[in-house]
């Protein structure tokens with residue numbers, strides 16, 4: 001089955017989707033050792049199928065598996081990469097705690113991490129491309145503890161090696177869009193941090209041809225970090241705009257941005273469904289700046305849709321797709 | 332050069348303390364039972380600092396949900412609202428909401444000092460309060476007052492708190508202004524902070540510390556702070572050493588005594604002694620007064636067991652530095 005992705009303003013998602021009923025319980029069963037990893041990926045297919053159905057009904061061109069397997073973008077991988085311990089308790093807010101993963105030994109990837117779910121989503125996507133999405137080395141480093149590696153440089157490269165191995169296997173399996181998520185980067189928006197992450201990403205993506213290489217960053221001080229990441233070896237940055245009221249737009253112009261842009265036009269932290277007109281206005285606002293041709297602009301939400309109720313997430317996507325269709329006629 | 336050590340601020344909760352707080356919320360235990368658990372947790376924390384010879388000891392503040400909460404609870408005209416990310420941490424604080432000028436119903440520190448001084452004895456305790464600028468900028472201002480007026484009223488309430496703490500036996504007072512390291516802070520805001528903090532500490536007999544952490548302040552912001560009337564300025568060095576040392580080399584401490592955040596409080600691996608020593612030497616080039624060595628931030632975002640280990644590292648490194656560096 002082949003699917004024609006529109007040449008102008010293709011629509012896509014950042015990755016996560018609200019947890020479909022049952023998914024959290026399946027994750028718990030796996031974490032408690034009640035089911036094997038293979039059984040886990042088998043059981044999680046039902047939630048993934050629901051997500052894919054919503055994406056297709058909304059009309060999204062490039063979809064994801066909705067990250068139904070992942071309780072958290074770091075913990076999921078930490079549970080599957082050798083060298084991580086179960087972690088130790090740290091506070092998130094008030095008296096709420098979570099187990100933050102700890103790197104206690106040399107990191108090793110003994111089996112594929114996220115390819116099963118990607119393969120399954122691809123098998124039911126009606127030919128639509130499915131993004132292969134993985135948490136980036138900088139974010140894995142910053143959101144884990146480490147007692148094994150002697151320096152951050154050594155640690156981030158060990159993570160980069162594992163992420164690269166996983167991506168190479170995903171590409172071998174047919175992935176055409178690869179997205180690395182680096183939300184931690186905008187929380188420490190300094191040149192030396194961007195350089196550290198950049199070196200790791202250069203290694204992750206080295207020699208990858210015929211694949212769309214995407215990095216997603218959101219929130220924090222995006223306008224500060226942007227100037228330091230423009231030389232990253234990627235085709236596209238997928239960035240949050242809507243939540244920060246598009247304050248990033250003038251910086252694209254200022255820095256002469258010329259990569260593809262994943263343009264975040266839907267706020268995942270607001271229950272208000274953006275109207276078609278609102279999204280369309282956001283697209284027009286970008287296009288009037290005359291920075292990028294419509295072929296280089298992908299339309300997506302700011303970030304993963306996980307924080308929203310399912311009906312609202314879907315309603316937001318439906319309006320986003322309609323607005324992109326209108327924009328294709330106008331630009 | 333005289334070198335001393337102190338942990339910057341709060342400690343993480345023990346499992347006991349977490350469970351006790353949860354049990355209290357569920358109504359399964361009474362307040363005095365929580366107090367006993369808190370006392371037990373705090374005793375270990377105080378003991379660990381004294382055992383390694385730290386000069387200024389903190390009680391750990393394990394019962395605080397975030398730095399603002401105890402003051403928001405103690406003051407009339409302040410409530411707390413939704414959660415917001417706390418700097419670059421994966422930790423969220425509740426936004427204080429000011430509906431009018433804060434009016435202290437009771438003081439936060441004197442009661443704590445009475446309880447914990449007995450445990451810490453003979454060592455007196457350091458008290459920590461949020462700075463007026465950080466408090467103001469991280470709150471919601473629904474008071475109808477201008478930002479400057481609200482900040483001034485918060486500073487007044489905090490000044491009363493510091494006085495009461497001194498009268499209750501505090502050995503030093505620390506004012507935390509992490510917002511001053513934010514890259515978007517204006518020079519005007521820095522000037523406002525300097526004025527308000529100077530007025531808060533005027534008349535205090537105990538030493539005062541202005542603590543800036545999570546990042547390194549901009550040059551122009553830092554310049555405005557150099558005439559603040561505090562005894563010590565405390566900077567976060569280990570988090571971004573090149574920028575911190577660069578700032579210190581360029582601007583110095585403006586006649587204040589330095590406190591250097593050399594032990595990383597947000598990472599759990601052991602700090603490298605040689606690097607810590609190198610940073611200390613670089614930061615104090617040409618200076619010959621007393622120097623505090625501290626943690627980059629509070630300990631409250633790492634697991635409990637590592638906070639104890641880091642306390643030992645701080646104490647033992649200070650001892651080594653004192654013997655090696657004074658011999659140089």
Ligand SMILES: [Zn+2]
Pocket residue numbers: 014183216217218302303304
């Ligand atoms: Zn995101």
